[in-house]
Structures are given as structure tokens and as C-alpha cells.
Amino acid sequence: MSDRFETHEHDVLIIGAGGAGLRAAIEALAHGAKVGVVCKSLLGKAHTVMAEGGIAAAMANVDSADGWIPHFRDTMRGGKMLNNWRMAQLHAQESIDRVKELEQWGALFDRTSDGNILQRAFGGHTFKRLCHVGDRTGLEMIRTLQDRGVEMGVDVYMECTITKLLKDGDRIAGAFGYWREQGRFVQFKAKSVIICTGGIGKSWKITSNSWECTGDGMALAYDAGAELLDMEFVQFHPTGMVWPPGVQGILVTEAVRGEGGLLTNKLGERFMQKYDPKKMELSTRDVVARSIYTEVKEGRGSEHGGAFLDISHKPAEYVKQKLPSMYHQFKELADVDITKQPMEVGPTCHYMMGGIRVEAETAQTTVPGLFAAGEAAAGLHGANRLGGNSLSDLVVFGRRAGLAAAEHAKKVSAPNIDASEIERAEREMLAPFDQSAGESPYAVHRDLQDMMQSLVGIFRVEDDLKTALAELDKLKERATKVRVEGSRMFNPGWHLARDLQCMLTVSEAVTRSALARKESRGAHSRIDYPGLDEQWGKQNNITKREGETMMLKQVARPPLPDDLKKILDE
Amino acid sequence: MSEAVMQVFRGNREGGSPVEFRVPITPGMVVLDALHHIQGHQAPDLAVRWNCKAGKCGSCSAEVNGRPRLTCKTRMDALPTDQPITVNPMKTFPVIKDLVTDVSWNYEVNKKIPAFKPKAGTDWKMYQEDIDRVQEFRKCIECFLCQDVCHVLRDHDKKEFAGPRFMVRTAALEMHPLDSADRIPLVKKELGIGYCNITKCCTEVCPEEIHITDNAIIPLKERVVDEFYDPIAKLVRKITGAK
Numbered sequence: 134m135s136d137r138f139e140t141h142e143h144d145v146l147i148i149g150a151g152g153a154g155l156r157a158a159i160e161a162l163a164h165g166a167k168v169g170v171v172c173k174s175l176l177g178k179a180h181t182v183m184a185e186g187g188i189a190a191a192m193a194n195v196d197s198a199d200g201w202i203p204h205f206r207d208t209m210r211g212g213k214m215l216n217n218w219r220m221a222q223l224h225a226q227e228s229i230d231r232v233k234e235l236e237q238w239g240a241l242f243d244r245t246s247d248g249n250i251l252q253r254a255f256g257g258h259t260f261k262r263l264c265h266v267g268d269r270t271g272l273e274m275i276r277t278l279q280d281r282g283v284e285m286g287v288d289v290y291m292e293c294t295i296t297k298l299l300k301d302g303d304r305i306a307g308a309f310g311y312w313r314e315q316g317r318f319v320q321f322k323a324k325s326v327i328i329c330t331g332g333i334g335k336s337w338k339i340t341s342n343s344w345e346c347t348g349d350g351m352a353l354a355y356d357a358g359a360e361l362l363d364m365e366f367v368q369f370h371p372t373g374m375v376w377p378p379g380v381q382g383i384l385v386t387e388a389v390r391g392e393g394g395l396l397t398n399k400l401g402e403r404f405m406q407k408y409d410p411k412k413m414e415l416s417t418r419d420v421v422a423r424s425i426y427t428e429v430k431e432g433r434g435s436e437h438g439g440a441f442l443d444i445s446h447k448p449a450e451y452v453k454q455k456l457p458s459m460y461h462q463f464k465e466l467a468d469v470d471i472t473k474q475p476m477e478v479g480p481t482c483h484y485m486m487g488g489i490r491v492e493a494e495t496a497q498t499t500v501p502g503l504f505a506a507g508e509a510a511a512g513l514h515g516a517n518r519l520g521g522n523s524l525s526d527l528v529v530f531g532r533r534a535g536l537a538a539a540e541h542a543k544k545v546s547a548p549n550i551d552a553s554e555i556e557r558a559e560r561e562m563l564a565p566f567d568q569s570a571g572e573s574p575y576a577v578h579r580d581l582q583d584m585m586q587s588l589v590g591i592f593r594v595e596d597d598l599k600t601a602l603a604e605l606d607k608l609k610e611r612a613t614k615v616r617v618e619g620s621r622m623f624n625p626g627w628h629l630a631r632d633l634q635c636m637l638t639v640s641e642a643v644t645r646s647a648l649a650r651k652e653s654r655g656a657h658s659r660i661d662y663p664g665l666d667e668q669w670g671k672q673n674n675i676t677k678r679e680g681e682t683m684m685l686k687q688v689a690r691p692p693l694p695d696d697l698k699k700i701l702d703e
Numbered sequence: 704m705s706e707a708v709m710q711v712f713r714g715n716r717e718g719g720s721p722v723e724f725r726v727p728i729t730p731g732m733v734v735l736d737a738l739h740h741i742q743g744h745q746a747p748d749l750a751v752r753w754n755c756k757a758g759k760c761g762s763c764s765a766e767v768n769g770r771p772r773l774t775c776k777t778r779m780d781a782l783p784t785d786q787p788i789t790v791n792p793m794k795t796f797p798v799i800k801d802l803v804t805d806v807s808w809n810y811e812v813n814k815k816i817p818a819f820k821p822k823a824g825t826d827w828k829m830y831q832e833d834i835d836r837v838q839e840f841r842k843c844i845e846c847f848l849c850q851d852v853c854h855v856l857r858d859h860d861k862k863e864f865a866g867p868r869f870m871v872r873t874a875a876l877e878m879h880p881l882d883s884a885d886r887i888p889l890v891k892k893e894l895g896i897g898y899c900n901i902t903k904c905c906t907e908v909c910p911e912e913i914h915i916t917d918n919a920i921i922p923l924k925e926r927v928v929d930e931f932y933d934p935i936a937k938l939v940r941k942i943t944g945a946k
Contacts (some may be wrong), residue, residue: 175752176810177845178760236827239819239839239879241834266838272759273841284818314799343754377731383757462757465776466731550737577728619748620717623800627749635906
């Protein structure tokens, strides 16, 4: 093992400190493992903090008829049956206890009049199911998990980026990365590694995602030989801000619609009547996003190319109490008082349903010792995620991953790190400093975002996707030649040069999978194949690395057991 | 398209100076957009912390025209355009590079505060009116602007004082209806609440509009007084079991 670098050893190394990573850490610590958490930002700033509307769990505090069965059914139907049924079942069953546990660790959810956790309506959920804290549920969750983890004594490596997973033969051996602050390299030796790195939104121009969402974990796992699943399913949230330009894409929580917000076009029509007359504004996100997109495209959009979302018919005090951050966000950033005026909203790239393929019970990937949970993992949400099912995903499968990773670490011996792998990782990181004539990584990133936005967006078509693949080849070539200015000390240009590699990998996986799936299902809409296809409904897309080539294959979706099939037929 | 002149601090622990950049202004632009424009077109190695760009994560704190602010919520059109816009790192914390400061001290202070400890045998019933105040405190996004502006930390470098942020966190725990721990001795000694002389600067800069001084610090000061200087009140609390 190379001794040139600072080295840390852990039983379980967790990459990412959002909800899934912190919940995994808590569970692994509880099972006696020595745990390290690495995160690109400061602790408590992960993307979970931006989750607004709530966490879905069939507590039945407001609607007594709710239970895990309706939650399971809603999740599967929302995902257009492409979900991993076992994950959907575990999620619906276990999310209730995971919410109670958060409360026992100090989280303070909004209350019902009889002193229980209040639940609100959300798109695709049959019952009022989302436990929430106004519109800042993610903040409450991350702070609660952060406090719990700190109390348990977790080691956190803040502002540290992992650039490579290390292997010992077939099994995982640790990870290599750099400290963002000083630019020094660091290596981690670990028996188990859990990837909790979140999403990929930064490959698109209009996105609700932060700079961190560059698909690192998926690209790291792919490079290490793990399989990616159903990468074509990218969720465009129907309601992002559209004006002014600087705020384009910032999320407008679905809770606005959950609390009674109405969508209209410039003619004043409640256009959801045309697209989903039964569920209207509370239809699933894929449907609402396509509806807004269509209204705008057909000339019925708002002044700045969106739809109107109006909550001003509710009492002003109620709006401020239930949607405080939306009130402030629009007032301060867009000069709009949402208690009096409608908001202008349009689709924004928000969430990745696809990701690392995992085993349902243990969150184990196809690489021994490598686990994944949260947005970085795939399976639970199928072709479309319901709002509120992400926060619950984080704690249900974060816990399961932490448990399985700790158990795995107990069974295996200490791995060996291959010095040549470290040297290669180091060389790759330093290469941009040797370029004298290359372009700025920011320029390549802008072009990637523009290209993915226009060619691999909400509506897709074969010609566009093929053009996108050709464009990706050019962008990859340009990315190998980017030039970095300045030193290694806290250098965002250098950081982006590395993140760009991950974004290109996941963008290619998304595009290849989207090209392969010749049907429209959930968030994946093909103009040239507008309907559901029976055969495609029975199979998942798998992306895997073979040498230097990205290979795609289809595997049969695991068959539903009879008892669950009966639930779905009801 | 009009242009803004930005004077952005560039430097590190050893020192530094303002560097001038010209940035085109677009409608609704915020200071963080301008910093991103500088990174994207002029200085790719300009160090800036940010995450959500929506006022929810508290990463992008800096001092704009001398005032501690979230750069993602500071509109360019709210600043005077006849003079350069200055952007400096938070003064209270050591500079790492450019606008990025070393805020690790805050994470160390935080570890001193005992976590939530639920009352034994609780049925977890809580009513909205009993948690409204605590929910106000839990809006804190840890931007550390209150720590930055606090003159005890900023001008006197009295790190014996934990600062407004940790008064807020402690108040949230102390006022949680089901908490059973007693952090008042900690508040008095290790967190040094006596250093605060309630000038309310922290409240003024809080982007979450938490009433830090009135709702968190003053009630904690009162509890310290009750516990340490009022034996009768202490006796009453012991008998009634109230906190």
C-alpha cells in the first residue's frame, strides 16, 4: 500500500453525507463498525437539505384507511410497474418506523390537532401521506441525522472528493480522492464502501440540483465494474421557477399543489383537465411536467414560457405558515407575492430514478463490498418517482445499506490496495495542469448542459438521441484536454474538470438507455414511440463497462409474487 | 446590457487584496450569479462555497458591501450601481482562499452540546402550539452569518463564547417539549452566554428571520439566572418537575 498519501482505514466508508449516507452511517455505527463519511461539501449542506414537501410514510394519522399496501400500490403505479417490487414493498412497510425514529432523534414534524405527525396530500398518493415541516422537511431531516451521527461519534471528512474506487481483485478495497481545500490527495482503505452521492442534474441546463449533483457515485461504480440500471428515467419536476433568468430551475415544491395550488395557462384554463381530469394538479410528476411543456409549446404559456401556479385563493397567513420558504423565495428572488399573485413555473431536471443496480434487501451492488443507497441507487421508483418517496427512500435503504455493509465488514479480511491503481488515479487528476492550450472546463460544461437540455430532455426522439451520442463523443474529447489555471488549493476549475468526467459518463448512459427503450413510460417519453410497449414493460436496461466500451443489455424484470400481484390488480 | 464592477477579495491565509471584475447584469441576478460568471469567464480558480443557490443550505455566506449576506439571496439590483460592489470573506473566520473561510470551529463547538434526550415513557404526543417556537429555531441553515457579525467573536475573538448559532441550537433542545436533558450549566460555562450583551446584530443578519436574541438568547439567559441565582425558583422547578 502506498504510503505517500494520508491514509484512513475504516470498516465502512460512506461516500456522501445526505440523508442516505448519514442514515447508513448511524446504522453501521450501531452495529459496531468503524465508519467514515466523505462529503464534497460541509456537513449539513447536502442536497437533502433542499427537499421541501415531505417524507412519505403510511402512518394513517390523517387518513385512517392508509397503510403499507396502498403506499406500495401507489409507488408501483407511479413507477409504471417497472419498479423493483421488493424494494417498493420494503419501502412502504419500513418508512413508517423510519419516520418515528427521526422523531425520536429530535425531529419536529408539523402536528395534527390530536398531537400526532401531520400528513399532507401529494401527487400520485391516494391518501394524505407526507409527513412534513412546512416546506423545509429536508432541512429538518438532515439536521436530525447529522446531530445523531455526531452524537454517535462518526468520522466525517468534509470537502473531500472521491475520484476512484479501489479494488482488491474483484472486491472493493477503498477509495482515492483529494481534499478540496489544499488539493492534497488522500486514500481510504475500507472493507465496505457505500455510495450515497445523489443525482446527476448538473448535466442539464435547467435543473433544481446543486453543483454537487454530477453523478459521481454512479460513474465511480460504473468504472469499478458495477451495473447501472434504467438510466433513461430522469425526472423533470413540473414546477421550477422560470423567471428571472438567474433563478431558472429552482424548485417550487409540489406542496404548493398539495396545499391546493391551481395550474392555469395564459387563457386562464385549468389545463390539467385535458391531461388527467381525475387527479388534476395532483397527477404524477411525469404527467404534469409533460402537460406544462405541451401547453407552452402550443402557445398557451405564460410571458416567460411557463404555466401559472396559483395559491393566492388560500388565506395569506396559511400560505406563509405552510409554504414559508416558497413565500420568501418568490418575494426575494422574483418580486412576486404568492399570497396575492400566481407563480410562473416550468419543468426542471430534478431527480434520477435510474442509477446503481442493487439487491433489494441489502443494497449490495454487483461488486462485492460495494453498496449504494438513495438517489444514486436504482429500482425503487421504476419509471417515475412519486413526491415524498425520496426522503423515505433515503432512510429506509440508507439503514439497510449501513446494516449490510457493517455485516459484510465483519466477515471479510482487510483488503490490499494496489499501488499502481493509486498512481493511475493520481496521474489522471494532475493531467489538466499539464495542458497548456486546452479550453476552460466551464466552457465544456456549458456545452454539455445545452446539448443534454435540447437533445435528451422531456421529449425524446431517435435522431436527437443519436446526435446526442455523437456530441458526447466530441465533448469527451474536449474534456480530456481542458486546462486548469492556478494552484491545487481550493480550485473550482480543477474540481469541475474532474466532475465533468462523471457527468459525461452518466450522460452517455442516459442517452444510450433512452435510445434503446423504444416506448414511452413514466418519465421517458419518446415522440417516435408514444405508447407503452408490453415487452419493454417486462425488462430493465443495464449499462455496464466492458473494457473501454459502454455496453447495454436488457434483463427480465423479476416476476411479481401472487400476493403482490393481487394488490396491484385491485 | 449594463455592467457591474465587482471588487472580490482574492488571497489566502497569508493575505490578499480586492481584484476588480466586470460582469454583465441580467434581470433578477444575484451576487452569486456574478461570482459564477467570473468563474466561468475570467477566473476559473476563484474559490466560492455554494450549494443550493436557493437560500436553503447556507453555504454562500460572504460580506457584500460590508454586510454579512447569503450571496444567493442578494439581488444585484438592490445594490447601488454607481460604485463597485465589494465581496469579502466572512471576517470572523480565517480565510482559506478567496471567499472560502475555515468554519471548522463551529463544528467543534457544536459537539459540546448534548443531543436530544427524550423523556422516559413518552407517548410522543406534541401539539403545534408547543413546538412553534422550536420550529422557528430549527429553520437555521447554519450559514454562520450570525457568528460572523457577532462582535464578541468578530472584534474580540472571544471564542469562549459559542456564538448565536449555538444559542439557537441549545434553545431548540431546551424548549423541545419532550426533552429531558439540562444544558443550562453548559450554557453558562462552556458556551459562555454571559458574553452576549444583546445588541441584536445576529437577529438583523439572519436570512431565516429567526428572532435569535429575543426568542433564544434572552430566554436562555433567564434560565441561567433562575438556575444559578434564584434558589426559590430552582426549588419550585424541582418540586413541580418543570424545566
